Amino acid sequence: MSQTITDAGPAARPAPALQDIRYEVEGPTAIITINRPHRYNAFRGITVEELIKAFRLAWADRSVQAVILTGAGEKAFCTGGDVKQRAETGDYGPTESGMFEIGNLHKLIRDIPKPVIAAVNGVAVGGGHVLHVLCDLSIASETARFGQAGPKVGSFDAGFGSAYLARVVGEKRAREIWYLCRMYDAATAERWGLVNAVVPADQLLAEATKWAAEIAEKSPTALRFLKQSFNADTDHQAGLSNLAMSALDLFTASPEGLEGAAAFAQRRPADFVQQVAWH
Numbered sequence: 065m066s067q068t069i070t071d072a073g074p075a076a077r078p079a080p081a082l083q084d085i086r087y088e089v090e091g092p093t094a095i096i097t098i099n100r101p102h103r104y105n106a107f108r109g110i111t112v113e114e115l116i117k118a119f120r121l122a123w124a125d126r127s128v129q130a131v132i133l134t135g136a137g138e139k140a141f142c143t144g145g146d147v148k149q150r151a152e153t154g155d156y157g158p159t160e161s162g163m164f165e166i167g168n169l170h171k172l173i174r175d176i177p178k179p180v181i182a183a184v185n186g187v188a189v190g191g192g193h194v195l196h197v198l199c200d201l202s203i204a205s206e207t208a209r210f211g212q213a214g215p216k217v218g219s220f221d222a223g224f225g226s227a228y229l230a231r232v233v234g235e236k237r238a239r240e241i242w243y244l245c246r247m248y249d250a251a252t253a254e255r256w257g258l259v260n261a262v263v264p265a266d267q268l269l270a271e272a273t274k275w276a277a278e279i280a281e282k283s284p285t286a287l288r289f290l291k292q293s294f295n296a297d298t299d300h301q302a303g304l305s306n307l308a309m310s311a312l313d314l315f316t317a318s319p320e321g322l323e324g325a326a327a328f329a330q331r332r333p334a335d336f337v338q339q340v341a342w343h
């Protein structure tokens with residue numbers, strides 16, 4: 065993905081038609097909302113493609129100085145890959161590009177030279193948890209819950225999802241999160257440094273907007289260099305992410321990976337051990 069997007073101004077580009085997300089600009093803030101509440105805001109291929117379009121719009125729009133990423137409804141921020149879609153078709157569904165670009169989305173959230181704030185309005189699990197971890201800042205509602213679930217449903221993110229998480233919460237806690245697949249409440253997330261602040265659910269978006277407005281008072285150039293400086297220390301994890309996504313492509317098509325998705329869709333415990341293909 066290109067590192068430089070020429071700022072031609074929003075008028076130069078027609079707004080794309082979006083079906084899985086909403087993109088709104090309010091003053092200096094772009095608000096990107098994953099809008100699949102019937103699937104707890106799980107993402108499919110199209111969702112990821114639209115998120116990439118939205119982040120690129122926010123990058124190119126000089127009036128936008130901060131981005132808020134959130135989920136529609138009160139239940140979920142994002143629950144990662146759409147496991148039902150994967151159980152039905154064996155993949156995350158068709159896309160314009162023909163690719164499932166979750167790795168590029170991860171890199172884009174890091175590369176957009178403007179602070180990204182996750183407003184975590186409910187469950188953030190699996191690939192949805194990874195999205196909030198990758199945001200510069202996270203503000204959670206008191207009702208938010210956090211965790212990784214890949215090893216329960218035949219998936220994993222062994223790129224930023226493991227390595228960058230360990231930078232945020234430390235090795236022991238990152239390993240606990242991935243190995244046990246428990247869910248953690250907002251107070252624990254705040255204590256562990258996973259989120260910057262916790263607020264009542266009805267104040268979440270207002271609080272995130274307030275933080276974005278405070279950011280917008282600062283020098284965009286100073287913030288751009290600071291973000292790039294913070295990122296530089298972990299940019300090598302992008303290579304790890306490429307490897308992890310290649311591994312995940314193979315794993316999700318394996319009997320063990322397919323068993324995880326099928327068990328979730330059929331609401332039964334998975335029998336992984338019978339499907340393991342190595343000794």
Ligand SMILES: CC(C)(COP(=O)(O)OP(=O)(O)OC[C@H]1O[C@@H](n2cnc3c(N)ncnc32)[C@H](O)[C@@H]1OP(=O)(O)O)[C@@H](O)C(=O)NCCC(=O)NCCSC(=O)CCC(=O)c1ccccc1C(=O)O
Pocket residue numbers: 102103104106143144145146147148149166167187189190191192194213214217219220221225309312
């Ligand atoms: C989120 C839950 C903990 C919520 O539990 P609960 O409150 O009891 O509600 P439910 O009745 O379970 O769910 C409500 C409703 O939503 C549907 N749903 C929830 N999550 C998903 C999902 N991920 N995909 C599709 N549908 C979902 C659920 O089926 C219900 O629908 P009904 O019609 O009412 O039946 C709980 O739901 C839960 O644990 N969900 C599974 C979350 C999960 O496992 N996500 C992880 C996917 S794997 C992953 O994300 C790690 C890998 C990764 O990051 C990645 C990296 C690169 C490429 C892809 C991925 C990827 O994400 O796969």
